[in-house]
Amino acid sequence: MVRNEPTFSEVADEVFEMLKGHVFVAHNVKFDYGFLKASFKANQITFRSDHICTVELSRKVFLNQSSYSLGKLCQSIGIPVSNRHRAFGDTEATARLFEKIWNTDRQKIFEEIRSDEINPDYFPQGFNVDDLDNVPETVGLYRFYDEDDSIIYVSKTKNLRNGILAHFKQEFSQNKYKWIQKLKRFDFEEMPSEMSALMLENKEVVLFKPIGNKNIKPIKNKAGVYLRRDIEGYTDIVVSDINKEEDTPFFKFTSVIKGTKYIQQLYKKIDLSSTDKKHLSVDKYNHIVFNLVQSITYPFQNCWIIESKPYQELSVIYIVKNYELQGYALVDDPKYVDYDEVYDVKVDVVETSELRRFFLQFIRQKKASLNIIDLGVNGDV
Numbered sequence: 364m365v366r367n368e369p370t371f372s373e374v375a376d377e378v379f380e381m382l383k384g385h386v387f388v389a390h391n392v393k394f395d396y397g398f399l400k401a402s403f404k405a406n407q408i409t410f411r412s413d414h415i416c417t418v419e420l421s422r423k424v425f426l427n428q429s430s431y432s433l434g435k436l437c438q439s440i441g442i443p444v445s446n447r448h449r450a451f452g453d454t455e456a457t458a459r460l461f462e463k464i465w466n467t468d469r470q471k472i473f474e475e476i477r478s479d480e481i482n483p484d485y486f487p488q489g490f491n492v493d494d495l496d497n498v499p500e501t502v503g504l505y506r507f508y509d510e511d512d513s514i515i516y517v518s519k520t521k522n523l524r525n526g527i528l529a530h531f532k533q534e535f536s537q538n539k540y541k542w543i544q545k546l547k548r549f550d551f552e553e554m555p556s557e558m559s560a561l562m563l564e565n566k567e568v569v570l571f572k573p574i575g576n577k578n579i580k581p582i583k584n585k586a587g588v589y590l591r592r593d594i595e596g597y598t599d600i601v602v603s604d605i606n607k608e609e610d611t612p613f614f615k616f617t618s619v620i621k622g623t624k625y626i627q628q629l630y631k632k633i634d635l636s637s638t639d640k641k642h643l644s645v646d647k648y649n650h651i652v653f654n655l656v657q658s659i660t661y662p663f664q665n666c667w668i669i670e671s672k673p674y675q676e677l678s679v680i681y682i683v684k685n686y687e688l689q690g691y692a693l694v695d696d697p698k699y700v701d702y703d704e705v706y707d708v709k710v711d712v713v714e715t716s717e718l719r720r721f722f723l724q725f726i727r728q729k730k731a732s733l734n735i736i737d738l739g740v741n742g743d744v
Contacts, residue, residue, distance in 0.1 A: 562718065587603060629655055
């Protein structure tokens, strides 16, 4: 079908002139725009253009559709499509979809135009803005360095390119962040998920203490949450000094006073106190208390929490030991890894109260899609 057609190199200049000064429109524009930029770059042409994604536009204009894939969306909103999955057929379908969006709510189109123009005046002297063309629009972590090659800022982001560019929306000399005046270069690291990127950010902020980040101090916990059963079989939550206990605490606090106050607030939320136990059966009361503890800690004392996505090459294994987040490991296929292999590639993290809160929230929200493996009391698979 394309055997006798010219290569992109042969028509690159012509295509560039055709696109120059126009807004590039595509269904899932990140893919098409990125592919086009890479093709131009391979021919020593720098291509940047304002662009619009008809997927994102459709989500805001045609609400509650079962699917926003090009074919199914067009069928759902009455746009005739032929020759699908062929260059002209898909282009025609996208053009008709864009026309329908224009006629439905053109203001949304102007709101959704994304600019890719880079003004060198917005960056420090000597900064190579062309390096930004190599940054993908994927989840990851980026770092800014000063002239001594020390990290001055680190951040996770859903979109690496946009995350970096967000710091340069005005002339560099007017930038409100003083630390950014020290910027000389950047690098980035793609990550398989936002949570793994957050953990890497947390680790590097603790380790390198970048001047642009809020300082994170490791917490020294002295108290823990434990379960105690009375002579009648009722189980209560108690807070005690860690050094006086042999059991592993479900949760830790900096002091017994803070821990006790937190548990009292939890009891209050569910309108329960230890004095109510006589009005409930042992089983019912213990069930309520157990669920309360489970709401503030991890599913098991020692476990792997595995996050996999069909379109990702790597899976993430989050490692919990003695009810504390220890770190994570990136693996090709979690079905075929053993205990030693995971710990060989484990990235250690410091579990701060904020990181723990985010991670527990993540587990609750994503539980249906996560694979949780109980490693037992001894922490073995």
